[in-house]
Amino acid sequence: MANTKEVRKQxxxxxxxxxxxxxxxxxxxxxIKKTQNEMQLGRPYSEKIKEVISHIANSSSEYSHPFYExxxxxxxxxxxxxxxxxxxxxxxxNLFKQVISKSAELNAQGIESNFALIGLKAASxxxxxxxxxxxxxxxxxxxxxxxxxxxxxxxxLDLHRNGEVDQVYLCGxxxxxxxxxxxxxxxxxxxxxxxxxxxxxxxWDYIYEPEAQELLEGLMTRYIxxxxxxxxxxxxxxxxxxxxxAMKNATENAGDLIKELELLYNNVRQAAITQELSEIVGGAxxx
Amino acid sequence: MATIxxxxxxxxxxxxxxxxxxxxxxxxxxxxxxxxxxxPLLTGLAPGPVRVQNGDDEKTFFCSGxxxxxxxxxxxxxxxxxxxxxxxxxxxxxxxxxLAEKNMHDKESELDYTKAAAQLAEAAARIKTIQxxxxxx
Numbered sequence: 001m002a003n004t005k006e007v008r009k010q011x012x013x014x015x016x017x018x019x020x021x022x023x024x025x026x027x028x029x030x031x032i033k034k035t036q037n038e039m040q041l042g043r044p045y046s047e048k049i050k051e052v053i054s055h056i057a058n059s060s061s062e063y064s065h066p067f068y069e070x071x072x073x074x075x076x077x078x079x080x081x082x083x084x085x086x087x088x089x090x091x092x093x094n095l096f097k098q099v100i101s102k103s104a105e106l107n108a109q110g111i112e113s114n115f116a117l118i119g120l121k122a123a124s125x126x127x128x129x130x131x132x133x134x135x136x137x138x139x140x141x142x143x144x145x146x147x148x149x150x151x152x153x154x155x156x157l158d159l160h161r162n163g164e165v166d167q168v169y170l171c172g173x174x175x176x177x178x179x180x181x182x183x184x185x186x187x188x189x190x191x192x193x194x195x196x197x198x199x200x201x202x203x204w205d206y207i208y209e210p211e212a213q214e215l216l217e218g219l220m221t222r223y224i225x226x227x228x229x230x231x232x233x234x235x236x237x238x239x240x241x242x243x244x245x246a247m248k249n250a251t252e253n254a255g256d257l258i259k260e261l262e263l264l265y266n267n268v269r270q271a272a273i274t275q276e277l278s279e280i281v282g283g284a285x286x287x
Numbered sequence: 288m289a290t291i292x293x294x295x296x297x298x299x300x301x302x303x304x305x306x307x308x309x310x311x312x313x314x315x316x317x318x319x320x321x322x323x324x325x326x327p328l329l330t331g332l333a334p335g336p337v338r339v340q341n342g343d344d345e346k347t348f349f350c351s352g353x354x355x356x357x358x359x360x361x362x363x364x365x366x367x368x369x370x371x372x373x374x375x376x377x378x379x380x381x382x383x384x385x386l387a388e389k390n391m392h393d394k395e396s397e398l399d400y401t402k403a404a405a406q407l408a409e410a411a412a413r414i415k416t417i418q419x420x421x422x423x424x
Contacts, residue, residue, distance in 0.1 A: 038299075041299055041300045041301075042298065042299060042300075044294070044296045044300070044301035044304075045296040045297060045298050045299075045300075045301075045365065048294060048296045048363050048365060049365055051363070052329075052354070052356045052363060052365065055356065055358065056329070059327070146298050146299075204327060205327070206327045206328055206329040207326060207327065207328045207329070208328075208329050208330070209314060209315065209316045209328065209329070209330035209331070210315065210316060210330075210331075212329075215329055215330070215331065215354070218331070218354070219329075219354055219365075222353075222354070222365065226298065229298065
């Protein structure tokens with residue numbers, strides 16, 4: 001039977017782990033608010049640019065942008081948004097599973113895939129499973145900077161422009177609420193056709209200053225950038241929410257473990273006392 | 288009086304949303320004035336002040352580069368970064384300009400040079416906005 005000292009040591013070590021997990025839970029809870037706030041702040045821009053893009057899509061423009069073009073697909077690029085840090089439950093792995101299954105599905109149709117990765121976790125995952133990685137950005141921190149994503153976005157868009165990639169998918173976790181995060185794989189390029197609204201009824205077009213091509217090129221790039229940035233922000237909110245939940249579970253599990261160990265400790269202690277008593281009684285009887 | 292719906296957004300926040308009777312901004316091909324009923328126009332937005340007039344009330348915002356979309360009943364400024372002109376710090380702007388100028392002189396590569404030139408244009412536009420505000424007060 002275990003001795004009391006050993007059990008006490010175990011309890012102490014679990015208690016200190018529990019302190020850490022509960023502290024991490026509280027940190028994550030406070031960060032959720034911040035990231036959610038950031039999501040809210042970025043929303044008007046995404047909405048406005050989407051509005052403008054849908055206006056353009058509905059105008060009878062003289063120039064049609066390649067991002068709308070549905071060309072024969074030979075290669076697809078997956079833009080995977082992951083977290084930099086672990087300890088957030090199945091958040092990343094659920095997403096990767098979905099990406100891999102989508103990639104396998106395309107593969108069955110004869111479409112190859114490559115990957116552009118955001119976050120350390122994606123980088124290490126695709127390093128271990130293998131895969132053609134074209135771009136990688138890491139360590140964006142709790143407050144992702146839109147500028148940090150420009151390089152990666154440009155790499156992917158250039159691949160599309162050169163015809164090396166025909167489809168682009170944006171993969172990231174969607175924030176449903178603090179308890180639920182939904183991994184999603186969405187088609188980014190070619191852009192899905194917009195819902196038509198009242199503007200289509202009449203034939204009209206913008207005046208472009210300077211050139212339509214130049215302007216639309218810039219605007220489309222900005223639009224894609226904003227979508228990616230939004231996915232990163234949303235993923236970081238998901239990360240904090242998943243982390244809070246994972247840490248909450250860990251803290252509760254540690255509590256259960258401590259309870260069990262305390263029971264064991266009391267049993268062991270009582271057994272020792274009983275043994276000592278019976279020894280004394282036995283000794284006295286012998287004398 | 289007819290008004291036009293104005294929204295100014297930057298990638299990190301919404302700067303202004305409201306009505307205006309007249310809006311002035313610097314497009315990529317020069318200064319433009321936007322009145323309600325303007326023909327649909329899509330143009331670049333140069334770094335500089337954006338003035339929104341609503342009757343006698345006038346508000347000024349600083350916008351860095353981006354895009355302007357105009358529809359007859361609404362105008363949208365998609366700025367990479369916009370801030371309220373009132374809250375801008377002139378010293379900060381001048382510092383940024385000095386840094387940009389310094390970077391321009393000891394240029395290392397062409398890329399750095401174009402970046403420095405863009406920084407300089409932005410800093411200059413920022414100072415212009417502040418000085419314009421001062422004059423009006």
